[in-house]
Amino acid sequence: MRPTRRIFLAGTSALALAPLLAACGDDAPGESGPQGKAAEPEKSAFPVTIKHKYGETVIKQAPKRVVVVGLVEQDALLALGIVPVATSNWFGDAPGRIFPWATDLLGDADVPKVIDPANGIPTEEVIGLGPDLIIGLYSGMTEAEYKILSKSANTIAQSGKYADYAEPWQESTLTVARAVGQPEAGQKLVDGADAKVAAAKAAHPEWQGKTAVCVTPYEGLFVYGPQDPRGRILQELGFTFPEQLVDKGAAEFGYSLSEERTGDLAGVDVVVWLDYDGAPAGMKAIFEKTDTFAEGRFFDINDSDGAYYVGQSFVTPLSIPYVLERYVPQLEAAFDGDPATKPPVVKN
The missing domain is CATH 3.40.50.1980 (Nitrogenase molybdenum iron protein domain)
Structure with missing residues (x-):
């Protein structure tokens, strides 16, 4: 549905x-x-x-x-x-x-x-x-x-x-x-979660300045933009948002591009899909012709991943440590550009 x-x-x-x-x-x-x-x-x-x-x-x-x-x-x-x-x-x-x-x-x-x-x-x-x-x-x-x-x-x-x-x-x-x-307890809560993100970023200097984006099939290719919590967490880990996917006229936190724009994922260092299996055949055909697909620089998170699927969108100071424990190994596997390296299966 x-x-x-x-x-x-x-x-x-x-x-x-x-x-x-x-x-x-x-x-x-x-x-x-x-x-x-x-x-x-x-x-x-x-x-x-x-x-x-x-x-x-x-x-x-x-x-x-x-x-x-x-x-x-x-x-x-x-x-x-x-x-x-x-x-x-x-x-x-x-x-x-x-x-x-x-x-x-x-x-x-x-x-x-x-x-x-x-x-x-x-x-x-x-x-x-x-x-x-x-x-x-x-x-x-x-x-x-x-x-x-x-x-x-x-x-x-x-x-x-x-x-x-x-x-x-x-x-x-x-x-x-x-x-x-x-307010003081709230600040400590934020500082604790921020420290977890900062530690993951510091452990991966190779991510700094490289591109990453989170997308899903919806009315074409839906892109979670730089303001979205999913996009922000990637930036907080050191990645940058791909320029070719910026929609300067977008007033929402994300936006739909035409299915043909799936080809713009070429050259992105890591693509995080939500529900790739639900993508139309045409969208998959376009994506699977990109170097991003050929080099294995992507992974999918879907409802079979249970709580992790929820947490990837449900960005809070409590969910962040839970998500990073699962997210970081998947980012590592996708980033290395070796299609033989499969992102680990998430265990809840």
């Missing part, structure tokens, strides 16, 4: 709505339970003013019921000791959309309810959960949705400094931390 345009522009690849991680169990019932025990707010953390796309939100005290209408912010909350009342559906069937890199942090708390934003944020459902803080940083929250939600609870929309779904994970993590009164 292909996702709607709205959900795809949230970052899903063409097959991302296929069931994933079903072994984790079913979603919990809709009742929202008590949250985990959060750390005490840091001194002078409140009141705090959060600026965003639709104005600013003043939070006067630590929230007790947080609903996540963005797609990934639950990770930052869990890392800070807060279990949200609800999260938003994006990938798979993991209960509460809490994935392996974060499940230990759930503790004995009730699994969050999962809301469905496929046709927009279900504002009535969100309000009915009785939140005192609504977070939608990695989201496409509209102004109309913000106005409805903000009448009932403190609501934080995407920053507006970037395209929707393009805010760097570092900034969104710090914003979540400020909103719940833990």
Whole structure:
């Protein structure tokens, strides 16, 4: 099943709505339970003013019921000791959309309810959960949705400094931390994940300045651009974005090129495909004529890779160490230009 345009522009690849991680169990019932025990707010953390796309939100005290209408912010909350009342559906069937890199942090708390934003944020459902803080940083929250939600609870929309779904994970993590009164803890969380990325970069000086891109088949060749979290993580590892794939008129975090433009992947040092097996035959025929294909400078991540497939798009301070452990060996194998070197099979 292909996702709607709205959900795809949230970052899903063409097959991302296929069931994933079903072994984790079913979603919990809709009742929202008590949250985990959060750390005490840091001194002078409140009141705090959060600026965003639709104005600013003043939070006067630590929230007790947080609903996540963005797609990934639950990770930052869990890392800070807060279990949200609800999260938003994006990938798979993991209960509460809490994935392996974060499940230990759930503790004995009730699994969050999962809301469905496929046709927009279900504002009535969100309000009915009785939140005192609504977070939608990695989201496409509209102004109309913000106005409805903000009448009932403190609501934080995407920053507006970037395209929707393009805010760097570092900034969104710090914003979540400020909103719940833990800015110093948030900074430590960011620093820890950044250190993991920096270590991987330092271990691979041969990647510096070489090109890499993440693509998927969707309305032609969909390119995750330099603003996208998938593109940014490659840049943070030392790669650069291929000039021949830049769409200077693109206002989104990614964009579709014509199927024929698949030939522009020639000369790219590493191509990371999402769901290559789902590509049309014509697209595969074009790609398989490139030197990138002939030299084995590519690999595919798809839903058979389970949690790793999720984590490659679900870029958070908790998922990054989990993903790097699997991603770096695949990048190494593809980068060497020897088709006999096969990227390792991912084991979840």
